[in-house]
Amino acid sequence: MKPGVLFLISALCIGVTGQMAPAFAEDRDARREGRALTKPCKACHDLRRKKRKFGPHLVGIVGRPVASADRYKYSEPLKALGGVWTEERIATFINDPKAYAPGTNMKFKGFNDMTKAHLAAAYLARKSAR
Numbered sequence: 754m755k756p757g758v759l760f761l762i763s764a765l766c767i768g769v770t771g772q773m774a775p776a777f778a779e780d781r782d783a784r785r786e787g788r789a790l791t792k793p794c795k796a797c798h799d800l801r802r803k804k805r806k807f808g809p810h811l812v813g814i815v816g817r818p819v820a821s822a823d824r825y826k827y828s829e830p831l832k833a834l835g836g837v838w839t840e841e842r843i844a845t846f847i848n849d850p851k852a853y854a855p856g857t858n859m860k861f862k863g864f865n866d867m868t869k870a871h872l873a874a875a876y877l878a879r880k881s882a883r
């Protein structure tokens with residue numbers, strides 16, 4: 754192989770890994786932050802098992818109809834929301850629960866920061882996936 758070709762190949766490799774490394778690091782940071790942000794949720798919610806705590810379990814919450822955990826007594830305002838939870842809806846809800854569902858029993862003050870709410874919702878979506 755000509756030295757010029759070898760140089761080109763190594764330059765390409767450096768280019769590719771150089772671009773990928775920050776993306777991986779970002780992903781890992783986002784996950785770490787998501788985990789930290791969802792710590793308070795776990796006091797009231799089980800994400801992995803269909804067990805009720807103070808709040809309903811959140812197993813498979815993305816794609817699940819609102820207020821549909823078995824034998825959980827939801828508030829009227831939450832039931833009235835209707836539809837299905839998407840990651841985006843969850844982010845909006847946890848950003849400011851009282852604004853999204855006035856009168857909800859979820860006593861969580863909210864992030865009041867959509868960037869954090871999105872990170873938490875993304876982490877929740879991954880952790881609670883069936």
Ligand code: HEC
Nearest residue numbers: 793794797808809819820821827828831857858859860861
């Ligand atoms: C202090 C306890 C508490 C904390 C902390 C809490 N929740 Fe909740 N959550 C509840 C309760 C209670 C409900 C049911 C609300 C109702 O019926 O109005 C609920 C409902 C929900 C629902 C709707 C579930 C369904 O079946 O429709 C989602 C999604 C949710 N919480 C996500 C979260 C996330 C994410 C966090 C953390 C950022 C969090 N919650 C923090 C108590 C809590």
